[in-house]
Amino acid sequence: EMQLVESGGGLVQRGGSLRLSCAASGFTFSTYAMSWVRQAPGMGLEWVSAIFGGGTTTFYADSVKGRFTISRDNSKNTLYLQMNSLRAEDTAVYYCAKDPAGGATPFWGQGTLVTVSS
Amino acid sequence: DIQMTQSPSTLSASVGDRVTITCRASQSIGSWLAWYQQKPGKAPKLLIYKASNLESGVPSRFSGSESGTGFTLTISSLQPDDFATYFCQQYNSFPRTFGQGTKVEI
Numbered sequence: 001e002m003q004l005v006e007s008g009g010g011l012v013q014r015g016g017s018l019r020l021s022c023a024a025s026g027f028t029f030s031t032y033a034m035s036w037v038r039q040a041p042g043m044g045l046e047w048v049s050a051i052f053g054g055g056t057t058t059f060y061a062d063s064v065k066g067r068f069t070i071s072r073d074n075s076k077n078t079l080y081l082q083m084n085s086l087r088a089e090d091t092a093v094y095y096c097a098k099d100p101a102g103g104a105t106p107f108w109g110q111g112t113l114v115t116v117s118s
Numbered sequence: 119d120i121q122m123t124q125s126p127s128t129l130s131a132s133v134g135d136r137v138t139i140t141c142r143a144s145q146s147i148g149s150w151l152a153w154y155q156q157k158p159g160k161a162p163k164l165l166i167y168k169a170s171n172l173e174s175g176v177p178s179r180f181s182g183s184e185s186g187t188g189f190t191l192t193i194s195s196l197q198p199d200d201f202a203t204y205f206c207q208q209y210n211s212f213p214r215t216f217g218q219g220t221k222v223e224i
Contacts, residue, residue: 047213099209107164109161111161
C-alpha cells in the first residue's frame with residue numbers, strides 16, 4: 001500500500017528555518033517525481049516545489065524561490081523541504097505528493113502544519 | 119504560468135442533483151488534468167486523473183470530460199458524502215497550478 005508520511009512541521013518565528021521530511025513507502029520512490037503543495041488556512045492549494053527522480057532537476061514557485069530547497073534521499077525513500085527565511089505567509093499545511101509527471105497517478109500524504117509567528 | 123479558472127466558486131445543491139464543475143486552462147494542457155475532493159481538515163483525495171480516468175475506489179457517479187482547454191467534473195447524483203470542496207490541477211507543465219476550488223454545499 002502506498003504511503004506518504006510528512007513530519008517536521010511546527011511553530012517557528014518569522015525569519016527562522018524548518019526542514020520538512022516525507023517518508024515514502026509502497027512504491028519505487030526513486031523512479032517518481034515528487035512535489036510539495038501547501039494550503040494556507042481557509043485558502044486554496046498552492047504548488048510549492050518539485051524534484052525529479054534522480055534528484056538533480058528541481059522546480060520552485062516564485063513565492064519560495066531562493067528561500068526553500070527541495071531534495072531527496074532515494075536510499076532512504078525520503079523527500080525533504082528546507083525552508084529558510086520563513087514569513088507569516090508561509091503558514092500552511094504542507095503536503096508531500098507523488099507528482100503526476102510522466103503520466104504517474106498522483107498520490108498525496110496527510111500533511112504537516114507549519115505556523116510562522118510574527 | 120498556466121492559469122486554471124474554476125467555476126462556480128460555490129454551488130448549492132440537493133441530494134440526487136446532477137452537479138457540474140468546470141475548469142478552463144489559459145493554454146493547451148492536453149489531457150493533463152486531475153480533479154480532487156477535499157473535506158475540512160483532510161488531505162485532497164484524487165477523483166479523476168488524465169481528465170477522464172476514474173481513480174480506483176472512486177464511485178462511478180463521478181466522471182470527467184474535456185473539450186479543448188475546458189474540463190468538466192460531473193457528479194451524476196449527488197450523495198450526502200459528496201458535500202465538499204473540489205479542485206482541479208493541471209500537470210502539463212511546471213509550475214503546477216490549481217483552480218480556486220468549488221465548495222459544494224447543501
